[in-house]
Amino acid sequence: MMGGHISLSSVEVRLSGRSILAVKDMQIRQGEFVGIIGTNGAGKTTFLKVCCGLIKPARGIVKLDGRDMAGLNAWSKANVRKHIGYIPQAAEYNAELPFTLRELVSMGRASVKPLLSPLNRVDYEIVDNWIDRLDLSERRSQTFRSLSGGEQQKALIARAMAQDPEILMLDEPCSNLDFNWKYQITEIIEQLHSESKITILMVSHETNLLPEGCKRAILLHEGGILADGDIEDVLDPNSLEKAYRCRIDVLKLAGRRYTVNKS
Amino acid sequence: MDSFFFLVILAGAIAGASTGLLGAYVVGMRMPFIGICISHSAMVGTIYSILLGVNPVWGPVIFSALSSMSLGMVRPGRSRIDANVALAIFFNLMLGLTFLGIGLMHGSRSEVLGLLWGSLLFVKKSSVVVITISGLVFAVFAALFNKELKVLLFSRTIASATGVHESFVYCFFLALCGLILAVNLPLVGGLMIFSLITCPAAAAYQICKGHRSVIVMATVFGMASAVIGFLVSYYLDLPTGACIVIVSATIFAVSALYRTFRGQWS
Numbered sequence: 437m438m439g440g441h442i443s444l445s446s447v448e449v450r451l452s453g454r455s456i457l458a459v460k461d462m463q464i465r466q467g468e469f470v471g472i473i474g475t476n477g478a479g480k481t482t483f484l485k486v487c488c489g490l491i492k493p494a495r496g497i498v499k500l501d502g503r504d505m506a507g508l509n510a511w512s513k514a515n516v517r518k519h520i521g522y523i524p525q526a527a528e529y530n531a532e533l534p535f536t537l538r539e540l541v542s543m544g545r546a547s548v549k550p551l552l553s554p555l556n557r558v559d560y561e562i563v564d565n566w567i568d569r570l571d572l573s574e575r576r577s578q579t580f581r582s583l584s585g586g587e588q589q590k591a592l593i594a595r596a597m598a599q600d601p602e603i604l605m606l607d608e609p610c611s612n613l614d615f616n617w618k619y620q621i622t623e624i625i626e627q628l629h630s631e632s633k634i635t636i637l638m639v640s641h642e643t644n645l646l647p648e649g650c651k652r653a654i655l656l657h658e659g660g661i662l663a664d665g666d667i668e669d670v671l672d673p674n675s676l677e678k679a680y681r682c683r684i685d686v687l688k689l690a691g692r693r694y695t696v697n698k699s
Numbered sequence: 700m701d702s703f704f705f706l707v708i709l710a711g712a713i714a715g716a717s718t719g720l721l722g723a724y725v726v727g728m729r730m731p732f733i734g735i736c737i738s739h740s741a742m743v744g745t746i747y748s749i750l751l752g753v754n755p756v757w758g759p760v761i762f763s764a765l766s767s768m769s770l771g772m773v774r775p776g777r778s779r780i781d782a783n784v785a786l787a788i789f790f791n792l793m794l795g796l797t798f799l800g801i802g803l804m805h806g807s808r809s810e811v812l813g814l815l816w817g818s819l820l821f822v823k824k825s826s827v828v829v830i831t832i833s834g835l836v837f838a839v840f841a842a843l844f845n846k847e848l849k850v851l852l853f854s855r856t857i858a859s860a861t862g863v864h865e866s867f868v869y870c871f872f873l874a875l876c877g878l879i880l881a882v883n884l885p886l887v888g889g890l891m892i893f894s895l896i897t898c899p900a901a902a903a904y905q906i907c908k909g910h911r912s913v914i915v916m917a918t919v920f921g922m923a924s925a926v927i928g929f930l931v932s933y934y935l936d937l938p939t940g941a942c943i944v945i946v947s948a949t950i951f952a953v954s955a956l957y958r959t960f961r962g963q964w965s
Contacts, residue, residue: 488860510866517862529854533727536909543853546846547861551868555846579908599861 439501439519440466440602440635442487447496449482449659457482457659459496466602469629469636471646471667474656475679480639481525483656484605487637488520489513500603518547521596521604521634523589525611534579537591541567544598566594570624586617593624603635604628610645622647643671648691655679671695704933710822710830711925711943714883715895717834719921720841721879722900723914724872727852732786733770733873734880734896738889739793740766741881742814746800749810759884763877766793771870817888819929819939826886833882837875841914844868849910891940895921898947902954920950 442464449457457479464470464487472480485491486498489505498505500516508516521544544566545559555563567576570590575583580591589609596604606625610618626647629636640646646653646667653670655663657679663670671693676684683698718734725733744762748755766789773785801811841848847868850858858865883892899920900913907913928943935942 485860490856490860511864514862514864514866517860520861522857522860524854524856524860528856530727530729530852532904533852534904534908534910534913535849535853539849539910540853543846543850543857544861546850546863549846551847551864552843596861605860 441499441501442603442635442637443497443499443502444486445497447486447493447498449479449486449491450494455659457486457493457656459483459486459661462654462661462664464635464637466635467633468652469626469647469650470638471643471650471653472637472639472656473641473643473646473653473670474662477658478656478679479659480656481607482659483654484607484637484639488517488522488603488605519600519602521599521601523592523596523604523606523609525607529592531588532581534581536577536579537572537575537583538563538567538577540580540591541594541598544595547599562600563594563598566598569597570594584617585613586620589613589617589621590624593621593628597628601634603637606636606638608639608641610640610642618642618645626650642695643686644692644694646693667693706824706827707819707822708926708929710827710886711819711929712922713827713830713834714819714887715899715921715923715925715943716918717830717837717879717921718883718887718892718895719899719924720834720914720918721837721876722896722898722921723903723917724841724848724852725876725896726900726904726917727913728855730782730786731893731897731901732783732790733876735889735893736770736786736790736793737763737766737877738880738884738892739790739797741877741884742889743793743796743800744881745814745884746797746804746811750800750803759881760878763881764874767873767877768870771866771873813888814884815889817884817886817891817940819886822886826882829882830886833878837879840871840875844871848872852910888940891944894944894947895924898944898951899924902947902951905951905954905958920947924950 444459444462447459448455472483474480482491486493489498503516505513542555542563545555545563549555567573570593572590572594575587580588583591610621613621622645625638626649629649651667652665653667654661655670655675662679663675671686673684673686676695685696685698687694687696725731741759741763744758745755748758773782801808804811847863850863851865851869855865880892887895900917902920903913903916907916924947925943928946929939931946932939932942
């Protein structure tokens with residue numbers, strides 16, 4: 437049976453004695469596409485890191501497919517995370533290293549294969565398949581650092597998908613991209629979700645980047661959940677005005693929701 | 700050239716190759732300071748072994764292993780302190796302990812001062828065997844954990860989030876890092892070892908495409924730095940350590956110029 441279920445109960449993350457994230461009770465079901473939105477410093481990245489066990493909460497329980505992350509040793513935790521595809525913000529990876537695109541995508545297989553077991557022909561077939569599917573075939577032997585920002589993002593998605601993930605976590609995958617690339621990347625993410633039915637958690641500043649397939653949104657504000665539910669309800673001007681502290685209108689265009697500052 | 704110098708060249712080549720190989724990972728992880736940190740902790744181990752009158756072989760190995768493990772506790776995204784700041788503080792502590800140890804010594808300090816600059820010219824066959832074995836152990840580790848090390852190089856956050864057994868591989872890497880630096884320290888010296896870790900690897904990262912070519916070229920550049928540096932010092936009658944450092948820096952400069960004039964990243 438495919439996994440991808442996350443549950444958080446009474447979770448609190450503290451930094452320097454201050455609470456930076458508090459989640460009372462939350463279930464993210466297998467196959468859901470959840471958009472995580474909020475102001476700067478609202479706790480979006482922290483939320484994502486708590487969900488995959490990168491940040492240990494001061495209190496509360498985080499379960500991945502029913503397994504309490506706090507109760508696992510480092511080895512078991514790594515085994516649980518094997519099927520998490522994680523795409524962090526650019527500051528958390530070294531884009532200057534001369535890895536070729538194929539080498540980078542093949543890193544996805546490192547999570548799945550046991551230690552001391554080198555990648556084989558089947559692994560490289562999976563890698564090449566994802567390179568082709570994301571239309572990067574011509575860039576295969578180019579270095580990651582020589583790719584454009586949009587192509588790099590595609591390469592990171594290919595890397596995560598080569599891992600055969602049950603959960604895909606993306607932290608601002610469209611930041612620093614032009615509007616055409618932003619559109620392309622979100623289209624790819626939506627397509628992956630509709631084809632593979634994996635759980636997707638996507639952090640985004642811009643509400644219009646959450647594709648039509650994203651049916652649920654979580655609005656974070658100052659480390660707390662301001663709204664959680666159907667995206668149409670969460671992207672309500674009243675909720676957004678509380679978070680952003682300005683007058684907001686929400687426009688729907690071609691299946692996407694655009695927030696506009698009215699003041 | 701005296702036959703003894705062939706042993707010196709062989710020792711230099713092996714030390715240069717193993718530190719060059721190690722450097723490819725240390726520089727790639729953006730932690731070049733780790734080399735000088737661990738080598739200085741090995742130096743502290745040697746100094747206090749001499750002061751306490753115990754076998755000076757175990758002191759540096761124990762100290763460098765302890766410092767490697769301490770550095771392994773600095774976790775990306777989870778530690779409040781940046782890894783490089785932690786390394787700088789650790790280095791200062793080791794430097795302080797080094798000079799305290801030197802200050803506490805009575806009589807000749809030449810043995811200890813030799814640790815700063817190395818004593819390649821006084822190399823023994825047994826030392827060559829030890830550095831060869833440690834270099835081979837690291838090379839085998841790098842080959843066996845190649846797929847995990849690549850992810851660690853690219854992003855420790857991704858490695859940790861996606862179940863690459865990052866903690867295990869990173870701690871294993873740091874332990875071997877400590878071993879390589881501890882056994883090479885008496886030959887290469889605490890100051891020169893930093894140059895041999897950073898310059899050849901940085902040069903390889905300038906001109907190479909693909910992980911494998913970086914590993915090969917960093918090893919070759921490390922070896923070339925030590926051998927050419929020694930030959931220059933021999934024929935021009937100049938200090939060996941200084942020549943090796945200058946040759947390794949020159950290799951980096953030439954690589955950087957090559958990349959600039961080639962004008963492309965691919």
